[in-house]
Amino acid sequence: MTRKQRYQFVIDYFKQHAPDAETELLYDNPYQLLVAVILSAQCTDKRVNLTTPAIFHRYPTAQALAKADFDSLFPLIRSISYPNNKTRHLIGMARMLVEDFNGEIPMTVDQLVKLPGVGRKTANVITSVVDQQPNMAVDTHVFRVAGRIGLTLKATTPLAAEKQLIQHFPKELIHKAHHWLILHGRYVCVARKPKCAICGIRPACKYYQAHPLPEA
Numbered sequence: 461m462t463r464k465q466r467y468q469f470v471i472d473y474f475k476q477h478a479p480d481a482e483t484e485l486l487y488d489n490p491y492q493l494l495v496a497v498i499l500s501a502q503c504t505d506k507r508v509n510l511t512t513p514a515i516f517h518r519y520p521t522a523q524a525l526a527k528a529d530f531d532s533l534f535p536l537i538r539s540i541s542y543p544n545n546k547t548r549h550l551i552g553m554a555r556m557l558v559e560d561f562n563g564e565i566p567m568t569v570d571q572l573v574k575l576p577g578v579g580r581k582t583a584n585v586i587t588s589v590v591d592q593q594p595n596m597a598v599d600t601h602v603f604r605v606a607g608r609i610g611l612t613l614k615a616t617t618p619l620a621a622e623k624q625l626i627q628h629f630p631k632e633l634i635h636k637a638h639h640w641l642i643l644h645g646r647y648v649c650v651a652r653k654p655k656c657a658i659c660g661i662r663p664a665c666k667y668y669q670a671h672p673l674p675e676a
């Protein structure tokens with residue numbers, strides 16, 4: 461199978477089996493999504509979703525969050541990984557939004573990465589989810605799954621994987637492909653022991669070719 465055929469197989473499979481794939485973070489607007497994505501670093505979406513309702517209730521806008529002080533916000537975040545840093549990042553992010561961006565979430569990666577707590581991955585998530593821009597956020601799941609299937613070849617960094625993926629997925633599908641790969645990595649192609657027995661990608665998967673299931 462050529463690389464092109466491998467991509468086509470993956471696209472056809474997910475179009476059929478996960479046509480509505482989307483983020484599992486709960487949010488109602490770009491501000492809420494940005495807060496949730498910042499909180500989700502090194503943390504599960506499930507835990508973030510348990511935490512954000514209280515934050516959004518108390519700080520419904522960037523303007524409100526910009527006025528928060530550390531001791532008020534920290535207790536709402538303490539059950540999440542790296543609560544000290546994330547408390548500082550959220551307040552800093554909101555203050556910069558108010559001071560430099562009129563309280564609006566900017567919609568370019570270059571502007572977003574200026575905000576405290578926002579790296580390239582987060583900026584790619586925001587612009588692809590909110591604005592369907594053809595940006596691919598490569599987290600640990602995307603990196604692992606793309607490498608196993610053979611969508612990326614010899615990519616040693618998330619940025620290298622990102623470049624290969626955006627080169628090969630059709631532009632209009634990139635924002636969707638991000639969710640396909642994340643969700644597949646979360647529930648099927650899991651880190652320690654991929655569930656190849658139940659995986660529909662097997663015919664196109666390089667890892668599976670090298671590690672086939674034993675005959676029944």
Ligand code: SF4
Nearest residue numbers: 649654656659665668
């Ligand atoms: S066949 Fe196995 S390794 Fe390949 S994508 Fe599916 S679960 Fe992952």
